[in-house]
Amino acid sequence: MNRKPNITSIQLLMMSVGSALMFPYTFMPIINTPPANQDVWIVLIFAVFYIGLISMPSLILMNKFRGYNVIELTEIILGKIFSKVALLCFAFVFLFCFSACMAIAAIFSNIALMPETPTWAFLIFACVPISYAAYKGAGTIGRLACFIVPYIMFTIVVFFLMGIGQMDLKELQPVLVDSTLLKLNLGAFFTGARYSEILIFLIFSFFLEQKVSINKTYARALCLFAIFFALMLLPTILVLGIDFASNQFNPYFIYTRQVHGFDFIEKVHAFNTLAWFPGLILKLTIYNFMGSFVLSGVFKTKSYKGFVIPISVLGFCVCLMPVMKKTSTILFLASDQVFPWLILPFTFILPLIIVTAYFIRRKKIDVILEQKKAEANLPDTVSNPAAGNSGI
Numbered sequence: 312m313n314r315k316p317n318i319t320s321i322q323l324l325m326m327s328v329g330s331a332l333m334f335p336y337t338f339m340p341i342i343n344t345p346p347a348n349q350d351v352w353i354v355l356i357f358a359v360f361y362i363g364l365i366s367m368p369s370l371i372l373m374n375k376f377r378g379y380n381v382i383e384l385t386e387i388i389l390g391k392i393f394s395k396v397a398l399l400c401f402a403f404v405f406l407f408c409f410s411a412c413m414a415i416a417a418i419f420s421n422i423a424l425m426p427e428t429p430t431w432a433f434l435i436f437a438c439v440p441i442s443y444a445a446y447k448g449a450g451t452i453g454r455l456a457c458f459i460v461p462y463i464m465f466t467i468v469v470f471f472l473m474g475i476g477q478m479d480l481k482e483l484q485p486v487l488v489d490s491t492l493l494k495l496n497l498g499a500f501f502t503g504a505r506y507s508e509i510l511i512f513l514i515f516s517f518f519l520e521q522k523v524s525i526n527k528t529y530a531r532a533l534c535l536f537a538i539f540f541a542l543m544l545l546p547t548i549l550v551l552g553i554d555f556a557s558n559q560f561n562p563y564f565i566y567t568r569q570v571h572g573f574d575f576i577e578k579v580h581a582f583n584t585l586a587w588f589p590g591l592i593l594k595l596t597i598y599n600f601m602g603s604f605v606l607s608g609v610f611k612t613k614s615y616k617g618f619v620i621p622i623s624v625l626g627f628c629v630c631l632m633p634v635m636k637k638t639s640t641i642l643f644l645a646s647d648q649v650f651p652w653l654i655l656p657f658t659f660i661l662p663l664i665i666v667t668a669y670f671i672r673r674k675k676i677d678v679i680l681e682q683k684k685a686e687a688n689l690p691d692t693v694s695n696p697a698a699g700n701s702g703i
Contacts, residue, residue, distance in 0.1 A: 320523040320531075322453030323515055327508045327532040328539070329460035330594040333412070334505065335543050335563060336463070336587055337419055342548075342557045344501050344647055346494040349483050349553050353490070354498040355544060359537045361503030365655070366529065368662035369509045373516045373525050375669070376680075380517035382608030387679055388669045397661060398609045401510070404657035405602035408507060409595060409622060410629040411644060413437070416591050417630050418641045419561055434630055438623045440592050445599040445619045449518045452596055459589045464539055466586040471542045473570040478549035504651035508532070509658055514601045560638070599623060 335341070341351055341358075376384040381401065385394040413434070420433050444451055509529075516525050547556050547566045556562035567583040603618035612618075634640050643649060669676060 317520045318449055318453035318515065318518045319520060320528040322457055323512065323519055324528055324532045324535065325456035325460040326453060326515065326593070326597055327511050327529075328535050329456055329463060329590055330511060330597055331506065331508045331532075331536045332460075332463060332467075332539055332543075333587075333590050333594045335540050336590060337415055338561050338645065339544065339547065339556070339563060340505065340645055340647070340650070341498070341502050341544065342553065342562060344498040346490040346498060347553075347557065348489045349485075349548065350487060350490040350495065351498070351548065351553070352483070352541065352545060353487070353495055354502060355537065355541060357495055357499030358502035358506075359533060361499050362506045362509075362533060365503055365506070365659045366509040368659065368666045369513045370526060370529065371666050372662060372669075373513060377525070378517075378521065380608075381513055381605065385665060387676060388665055388672065395609055397665065398605050400657060400661055402602055402605045402609065404507070404510070404654065405598050405605065406622065406625065407653065409598040409602060410626045411650075412591075412598070413595060413626045414630045414635050415641055415645060416595075418636075418638055419564075430636065431627075431631060434627050437592060437595065438627055441595045441599055442619050442623045444592070444596040445603060445623075446616055449515060449600065452593075452600060453515075453518075455593055455596070459593050463586045463590050466582050467539050467542050470567050470570055470583070471546050474546045474550055474566065477569065478546060480549065482549050482552055501647045501651045504655040504658075507654050507658055508536075510601065511597060513662070514604060560642075595626075599626075 341354060344351070344354060346354075372384060376387070379387070382394075382398065385397045388394075389397055416437070417430050417433055420428070421430060425433065444455060512525065512529055512532075519525065519528070543563050547562050550566050550569055551559075551562060556565070559565050564583060564587075599619060599622050600615070602622050603615040606618045607613075607615040629635060
């Protein structure tokens with residue numbers, strides 16, 4: 312039996328917040344989401360409540376099956392056959408997010424950062440640390456998050472403060488004049504449906520210290536994400552204007568190029584890049600690990616490590632496909648017509664089905680849980696054949 316690693320609530324919080332912030336840090340679909348006007352900050356507030364609602368089924372599963380990983384809990388609830396179907400669905404969304412995020416990053420790099428650098432070179436430079444960190448496991452990823460994400464937050468605060476002098480509050484006017492309640496809620500729903508970080512909690516809560524409250528950790532992570540998202544969104548709108556920002560691939564990056572440091576600091580936006588790339592590596596590492604972990608459960612392997620490099624190679628190959636090199640393709644995949652509808656079935660509908668199955672079979676499942684607890688005689692330690700050596 313392999314000892315599972317313990318990660319702290321701070322590490323899990325940082326992993327979730329860092330992963331979630333990479334979307335607005337790379338591009339801001341919320342600006343083009345209904346009502347697509349100056350009331351976008353209200354959409355962000357509403358979106359927090361939608362994210363909470365969407366996350367409910369997963370939170371129920373995590374709390375009820377505390378100490379069991381997603382492989383074990385799906386098998387207990389759904390049985391061996393249907394649990395494999397559910398795990399394959401989770402694996403699909405992890406592989407999709409990994410490939411899509413890598414493709415978006417490659418396009419942004421070609422547009423704004425390194426236009427002369429071949430895509431394959433950027434991908435190799437990214438895949439090596441991603442594969443290494445994912446191979447080392449949950450403990451290593453948690454520690455990396457505590458180094459990378461605070462720096463990302465620091466840059467967000469610094470760029471906000473440095474841009475105060477250029478902000479024009481008139482860009483937020485008129486308030487609630489050009490928007491309807493229906494459009495505000497629709498935009499909030501699309502924004503909330505993009506939030507896939509509840510799946511990070513679903514996978515990594517197994518490694519979380521038993522004394523830590525999952526609900527409190529998730530609530531803090533969600534609030535922290537909303538605060539720092541607002542610190543990015545508001546200055547972008549107030550400095551660039553909603554019309555100009557909505558036509559940019561990465562409006563926040565454009566904003567950071569407008570702010571100025573002291574007279575002896577030039578090209579302050581370089582700090583944005585120094586935060587973006589490590590944050591990107593962290594996000595892709597998390598999804599690589601989650602995909603590898605779930606696939607190890609599907610195929611009943613002793614360790615997830617054999618899937619790490621194949622997933623990196625898959626993402627590398629997808630990004631080199633001619634169709635994926637087109638900005639139009641990436642913008643279409645990232646649009647409200649596609650991305651939220653691809654994520655929502657796995658963050659809400661699938662967990663809801665599993666929760667419903669649990670309540671239908673509740674008496675039988677509770678008996679199974681009691682038997683497993685009695686057999687183990689160690690409620691805080693559950694055998695995890697899929698995890699292998701996870702880096703601690």
